[in-house]
Amino acid sequence: MARTYHGTNYTPPDHYAKVTGRARYAEDWRADGMLFAKCMLSPMPHCRVRGKIDATAALAMPGVHAILTQEDLPEHDPLDETCVTNEPLFEGQAILAVAADSEWIAADAIEKIKVDLEPLPFALDPLDSLRPGGPNARRDGNVIVRDTPSEPGKPPKNVVKEQKWTADAFAAAGGARLPDGEAHVEWAIGDVGKGFEEADFVIDRPLYHQSNTHHPLEPRSCMAYWQGGKLFLYPSTQSITITHAVTAASLGVQPQDYVLICEFCGGGFGSKIIGTVNMPIPALLAKKTGRPVMHRVSRYEENYMGRARTGFQAQAKMGFRKDGRLVALDLYLVQDNGPYSIQSDMNSAGAVASLSYQPVNMRFRAVSVLTNTPPRFAQRAPGGAQITAMLEPLLDAAAEKLGVDRLEMRRINAPDSSSKFDGNQGPLTSALVREAIDKTKTLVDWDNVKKLSRQKKGTKVTGVGVALSSYTAGALGFDGLMVLRPDGKLELHTGVGNLGTHSFSDTARTAAEVLDFPWEKVELIWGNTSKGLPWTSVQAGSMTTHSATRAIHAASMDLKKKLQEIAAKDLGGSPDAYEVSNERVHRKGAPGSGMTLAKAAERAIALGGKFDGHELPEDINPYTKGGAQVVVGKGAVGVAKDNYERAGSIYSFVVGFARVEIDTETGDVEIMDYAAVTDCGRVMNPRSLAAQLHGGAIQGFGMALGQKWIFDPQWGQSFTHRFYSARPPSILDVPSVLKADFVNVPDPHTPVGAKGIGEPPIGAGEAALVCAISDALGGHQFGRTPIMLDMILNALEGRPDYYQPFTTLT
C-alpha cells in the first residue's frame, strides 16, 4: 500500500533545534567584528527635521562608527515608509540609526545628536479627520485611495488625497450613527433597499473594532554583512523567496547579489510577510562601515516598527426574514489605515461578510483614512476577523428576536460549495460549513449546553456563543523543486518560510506521498536563498498549505515521470509500464523489478538534459531557474510549475463555540470552554491544525477582551507599547483544555485536497467570545471591542460609559 503522510502527526525537522535552543533566530546570529545599531525614535506623532542633523559629537565618541539618515537611502516612492525618515508620521518611527561597538554606546551617542524637530498637525481618529476642518495625518492629505489609471494595462496606483465629509452629513448622523459621507469603494449585490422592504426584522447599529499590534514573540531583529560584493542578510521574515525578490531594491542590490537566511521565524501574524521595514538599517550601515551590523529590536520598538491591524468605525444594517434568512446587508466601513500604504482589510471584510452570511441583497461601502498611528499591515484574517466579531453579535440579536436557534441561524445563512460571493459574485471551490456546524453541535453538546445560557449561580452568570468565520485559503501557480540523489535521499528545496506553523515541512510530505518514498529519507532544504529555492507564495493569507502542496505535487509528478522514462530507457518498454514505490522504479505489479531510485539518480546524471536539471521547463518562474542551478547535475531533478486547474476562490471555515462565566459584581469574564470545528479540506497535520485553531482563537480572545491601543488624544502619545500594557492573553487566561474537530473532506480543486487554515480561527475565537459575553448579559451588545471589565460592570449597573459609539484609541 502506498505511503500516506498527510493526516498523521509527526515530528517536524526543526523540532529538536527549537526545544534545545539550537535554533538560531535573527537576534542569535553573530559575526566577527559585528557592530550594533540603535535608532533614534520620533517623540511626536507627526513632525519633520528642520535644518541639518548634527551628529558631530556622537561620531566623535570612541566606539561609534556610522550614522544612517534618510539621505543614505536608495531611491524610493515618496509614499513608501522607509527605515529612517526626516518626516516621521507616527510616534516611535525611526529618524536615524547609529552603528557602534555596542548598543550601550550607540544609545549614548544618539543622545548627543542634535535634531531640531518641527511638530506638525496629527490625526488619530479617522472620523475626526473626515470632519470639515479636521486634522490631516499627512501634509498631502487624509485619505488613501487606489486610483485605476485611465490608460489600460497600467497597474492601479495608490494616491493620497484630502477628503472631508460635509458638516450636514455629520449633523444628520448626530454622533449615534456613521455619517453618510462619500465612499471610495462601493459595490452592491441585488437591491439592498428592496431587501429591507422584504425584511421582517431590521437591525441598524454603529460598530467599532480596535486597531492592535501584531506582537509576534520574536521582534524584527536583523543582522547583515557584505562579502565579495554580496549582501548576506539575516532577518526575521515569514516568507523567503518573495521577501528575497521584493526587498532587494530597498537594500540597494539585485536579488542575485543578495543572500537571505532565515531558517526560524518566531512568528509574524502578517507583520513580517515580505520581511521588515528595518532590514535596510543593518544592511546599509554594514555597507557604510564595512563590518557586520546587528539591529536588535526591543519589545517597545516592536510596538512601533512592527505592524498593526486596521481598526474600523462602521455602520451595519441587517434585514432578516422571519425564518432567519438575511435578505439585506448594508455595510459602511471607515478604515483606520495608519499613515502609509492602503490596506485591503476593508475589501476582505466586505468579501467575508458576503460569503459567511450570503445576503440576498447587499451594499458595501468603505473609505480608508490615514492616521498618525503605527503602520498597518495584514494581521491574521485581515478584515475577516474584525467583520466577524462585529457582525456575529447582530445575528444573535436577530435570532433572539425571531426565536431561531443561534447555531441554526448560522446554518440558514451559511454558504455551500455552489455559493457565490463578493461584489463580483465569484464561485468557490468548496464550503462544507453545514457539516462543520453539525460537528460543532455534537462536539459541544449544543442542545444541552445552550440551556446554560443566562443561568445564574451565586454571582456568576453563564453565557454561550457561537460564530462562523471564513477566510481565503490558498494561492496557486508557484513552483516546486527537488532532486533525488545517488545516495538514495530526496533533497527537497522549499521556498516556504518557517514561520512556526509546520507548513514548511507539512507541504514537503506531499513529495513523499506522490513518490511513495520514506519521509525519513527526505532532506528538507529551507530558509537560505543560497541553497537554491523555487518560486513560492508568501507565507501569509493561509496561502502556503494549498499553494505549496500543489507546486510540490507538480514537481513530484515531474520527477516520477522522469524516473519512469529512465527505467524505460534502461530496461525497455514504455514509461507507463513503470511505477515508483518503495525507493524503486519498477514494472507495475512487480515491486522487486526495475532499479533502485539511487541507481536511477545516477542514470539521470549520466543522461543529463532535463533529467538532471541541465534543461529546465520553460514555464517555471525565472527565480526557480536561478535556484535550480544549485541542483543541476546532482541527481534526478523534479521541477515544475503548478498548472493545476482551479475553478473558484478557495476559502476555509471555522465554527467557534465559547462558554463564559461573568461575575456580576465585578464584571470579570472567565472563559470556561472553547471549541473550534473547521472545514479546511484534507487534514495535513492534526496536531498542528488543532494548534492553529486554538492559537488563533486565543489571539481572538485578546481582541475580544483586552488588546487595544490607548493614546493620549491631546498629545498623540501611545501608552500600550509593551506586553503588559498591550494585554495579549496569557496561557493563564484560557481554559486548560480546548476542543477541536475537523470536517476533513478534500477540496476537489487541488491534487492534495488541502486548504489553508491560518486565518479563520482568530475571528471564530473573537466573535464566539463576544457573543458569549453578550449572551451572559441578557443580550446586551456593546457594538465595540475589546469588551473590558469596566464596560461590563457599567452595563450590569446601568451606568453610563465614558466613550461614544465611535470613540477610538481609548
Added chain:
Amino acid sequence: MSMIRDMMPGFELFQPATAQDAVALLERYGDDAWALAGGLDTFDWLKDRIKRPRAVVDLGAIESLRGVRAAAGGGLEIGAMTTLTEVSRDASVKESYALLAKAAGLVATPQIRNQGTIGGNVCQDTRCWYYRGGWPCYRAGGNICYADTPASMNREHCVFGASRCVAVNPSDTAGALVALDASMVVLGRGGEKVVKAEEFFIGPAVDITRMTVLRPGEMLTAIRLPAEWAGAHYYFEKARDRQSWDFALVSVAAAMKVEGGTVRDVRLVANSVAPYPMRLKAAEAQVRGKTVDERVAQSAGDIAVRGARPLHQNSFKVPLMRNLVRRAVREATATTTA
C-alpha cells in the same frame, strides 16, 4: 519624551553583603542612589532612561533580608528581599496570615513572583503611564497632572486621595499588610525605626514625589506581622483586566475577628483606588460589633465609596469597590480561620 528606550545608561553597581553597608552606600549617593530589589520596577525606569541614578545598590546579596522567621514578641517577620513566591507558599504565612499569602500569590505572573520581592512590591512606584512615560508631571517635579484633564486616559487612576497627582498605589500586598496592621522596619542613618504599614504609605498631599515614607538613604529591611491578627478571618480579592500579569483595578483586603457570629474587630483596606492603600474606617465602624448579614454588607460597601471623586474614565471603580467591599464583609465572615 525619551527618543531612545530599552537601553540602560551606565551606572556604578554595588552589591553589598550587609544591610548596614547598603544603607551607607545609599546615604553616600543620596538622591543619585537607587536601591535594587527584584528589579521589576527598577529596570523599566532604567531601560527607558527616565530615572538615571549614578549608583545602583543591589540588595540581592544581603542574606539577612531574606526569609520568614518568628518575630520577637510573637507574629512573623518577613525579610524585605523574600520573593513573592516564597511569601505566598510559606507554611507559617499561609497558616496565620493567609490574607498576605493570597495577595502575594495574585501578583503579576509566576515568573514575576519568582523574581519580585515583598519589599519591592510594597515600595514600587506608581504605574501612572504619563509619569512612567517620562512626562514632566507634578510627581516628576513638573507643574501639571497630564492624567487629570477632560481628555486624559485615566481609567486606571484614583477615585480617592487626589492631590494634584491622581496616580494610585498599585501594590497587591500593601493593602493586605495594612489590613493585617503590619509594621515596616526601616533602616537608615539614625539606625532602625519601625513604622506602621498604614503610615508607611503616603499620598501626594504629604510628598508628591514619593509613595512611602522612605527617604534617600533609607531602606525597608523587614515587615512584621502582629500576633494580634494571626489566624483572623480574611478576604482578599483583586479585580483586573487579565487573569495574569495585571495590576489591580481595585483590590480589597479584609481582616476580621469574629466571635459567636459577631464581628469583634475588623480592618478593611482598598488599594488601587487612591495613591495609598486606603483604610476604610467608616465601613469598619459599620461592621464592628455587628452580626454580618446582607444588609450590613451592603451598607458597608455603600459607606466605603462615599466621597469618591471619579475622573472622567474611571467611575466604574466606584461600584467595583463597593461590590468588593460588600463581598469582603460577606465572605470574610463566612470563611473559617485557617
